[in-house]
Amino acid sequence: KSIIEPSGVDTAAIFLFFDKLLDCLNSSFHKVVEGKIYRTAVTKNSIHHELWSNSIKILNSMKFIGKYGRVVNVPTLKNWITTIREEKGIKSLLTRHLSQDPIENLFGAVQSLGCDNPTTTRANCEDFTEDSLITYKHFFSFSLPILSNRELHDTTTELMNATHVYIAGFVAKKLNRELYKNCEDCLKKICTNQVSKDHDLIVARDYQACNRLSLKYPTKPFYQMLHNIIVYIGQHLPSKCHLLGIGEMIAEGILNKYDLTDLHCENHDEAFEKKIVKSIVKLFIDHWCTEINRILLGKRSLQLGENDPIKQLASIWHTKHKKKKNYHWKI
DSSP: OOOSOGGGHHHHHHHHHHHHHHHHTTOOBSSOBTTBGGGBOEETTSTHHHHHHHHHHHHHHOOEEOTTSOEEOOHHHHHHHHHHTOOOOOSEEOGGGGSSHHHHHHHHHHHHTTTTOTTOTTTTSSOOOOGGGTOHHHHHHOOOOOOOHHHHHHHHHHHHHHHHHHHHHHHHHHHIIIIITTOHHHHHHHBOSOOOGGGHHHHHHOTTTTTSOOSOOBOHHHHHHHHHHHHHHHHHHHHHTTSTTHHHHHHHHHHHHSOOGGGSOTTSOHHHHHHHHHHHHHHHHHHHHHHHHHHHTTSSOOOTTOOOHHHHHHHHHHHHHTTOSSOOOOO
């Protein structure tokens, strides 16, 4: 009836094929419901067998093409064909019952038997040995030792230092990818193979730490120098963010204030040193702009003690305009 455009005939045919095949594997009725003839029970003489026989030929002819135009072997089609060819001598089968939903429903019903009694022993099918989890009385009577102000300060200092080291490791990895290009002499100046307590956060994030180090572990001089650079950027960025060439100005200030010869080997000159600083400055300016935009959009709030005047203005602007639904303002 020419309802479908000629260009869509093949698409409609493959959709209809998979619709029938999925109905076969999701049958849940003993009679035809809503015209879905393939959602009926599978029997010895049912129409499913003819469809399965044809579907095996179609599935065998299908190929997956990767992003580079090559044929990719996908186990989905092979396993589907194996499922269709299975024979277990069953006279009648509702294929929907092969899914895990009935199992989930069964255990859900078992769990609901104890829903009115929150103090049921082994309510979660586990043997609890921790006394503090048995009763609320013990839970609220148990107290942890109160840490002194000095201990809290030491913990905060350790976390702050670990964060600085982690950021330095990220910057080192980025510099290696963009500038160092695996120059061993340069990497020896900013990275180390000796993992210390300062690297605890990096170790926690390094999924291959037990075998080989996949992340960069910065040396103490490097992450201390990077911390000074970050502080310098944070002090000058808010007051100069409206000027053109701000990255160049901040980079020149850093080069004049700090001795950065330890950031590269003798094979590289001062121009390479300037490239390193520009890369670091660009990275943190981009991050700063992202943080401002997040505050403007209400996705981030000011942190305790945050005294950046631009971030404070962004927070005030958002508070004033947050009731308006349609506003878009970005740096």
